[in-house]
Amino acid sequence: MAEEILGKSVQQLKKERTIAKSSFTRQAKFISRGASSMLQVELKEEFTKLSDCFRKMLDANDDYRIGLEADIKTEDEDGGLDELQEADIDKSVKEGETKLEEIRDIVQTNLWSKYGGSELPVAILEAEKANDKAADVPVESANLEGYEVHLVLLDKRIKEAISAMSTWERWIPVELKDELGGRVKDLRASYYRLELRKAEFATARTINEQGTGVKLLPQPATFTPITCDAGNRSMDEGALREQTWTCKVQRDPSLMYCEAAVARFPTW
Structure with a gap:
């Protein structure tokens, strides 16, 4: 009998299944009605609750089946x-799966249109x-340190894209899944190729030093402050590399213009 296997009667198991189905339906309606006004964290949390309700409903449905079979086999x-x-048992499962997928589509539409649809593509771009x-960056002796700076920035951007x-x-x-996933995969592969390319810059440096007899000193670890006309702000070269606005940079001994320092002066 059901009591011997599950410790509950078939009537109790059926009641628990009904309660589980009601909780699932209630949570589904809550999301369906309020999804458009929910924030990102709310959408994710409420869908997680719905998924938990769905699992409980399936468990209750399975227990009810087991209880029924146990009582039948007693006779x-x-x-x-x-x-x-x-x-009846199959219907409960199919209806639950259909409703879960329906609500998932609603949550996905809201999450992607409001948040993910801009955050992920921008990070990849x-x-x-x-x-x-x-x-x-051209392979030249003077560009070795500048190229390394580019690789550091690239590594940072790729990690941000992977996180997104x-x-x-x-x-x-x-x-969109294959396209976006493929772009991230391509970035990873490209980074490894560009990392290996450092050897070409090192070779160019060695050849230049052997030809001229002059050994180029590595760039200092700290950066010299630079005065920028945009707002009269003082910036160091490391910060300036990531700027995207047009500014006028004073660098001894001449005056130079840049949109992004790293784009015009790859040896920084």
Whole structure:
């Protein structure tokens, strides 16, 4: 009997299943009605609650099946559920799965349109821009240190893109998943190729030193402050590398213009 296996009667198990189904339905309605006004964290939290309700409903449905079968076998060892009982149990599962997928689509639409649809593509695009800038640095003796700076920035941007992908992977629309995932994969592969390219700059440095007899000193670890006309702000070269606004830079002995210092002066 059901009491011997689960410690509860079939009536109790059926009641628990009904309660679990009601909790699931109530949570689904709550999300459906309020999704458009929920914040990112709320959407994720409420969907997690719905998923928990769904699992509890499935567990209650399974327990009810086990209880029914146990009671039937008490009277007939070879007996089993009749068609109506099977249909009732299967219906509970299918309806729950359909509703869960429906609410997931609602949550995905809101999350992606409000947040992920801009955050992830922008993170990937910034990494791709950093990748292109690093790849465009000409292999010259004087550019060794500047190239290393580009690689540091590229590594940072790729990590940001990977982090964004991890955050949004579950909510990326199916039609975009392969494209965005492929771009992140390509960035990783490109970084390793560009990392190996440092050897070419080192070789160019060695050849130059052997030809001229002059050994170029490495760039200092600290950066010299630079005065920028935009707002009369004082910045160090490290901070200036990541600026994207146009500014006028005073650097002894001449006056130079730049949009992003690292783009015009790759040896910094």
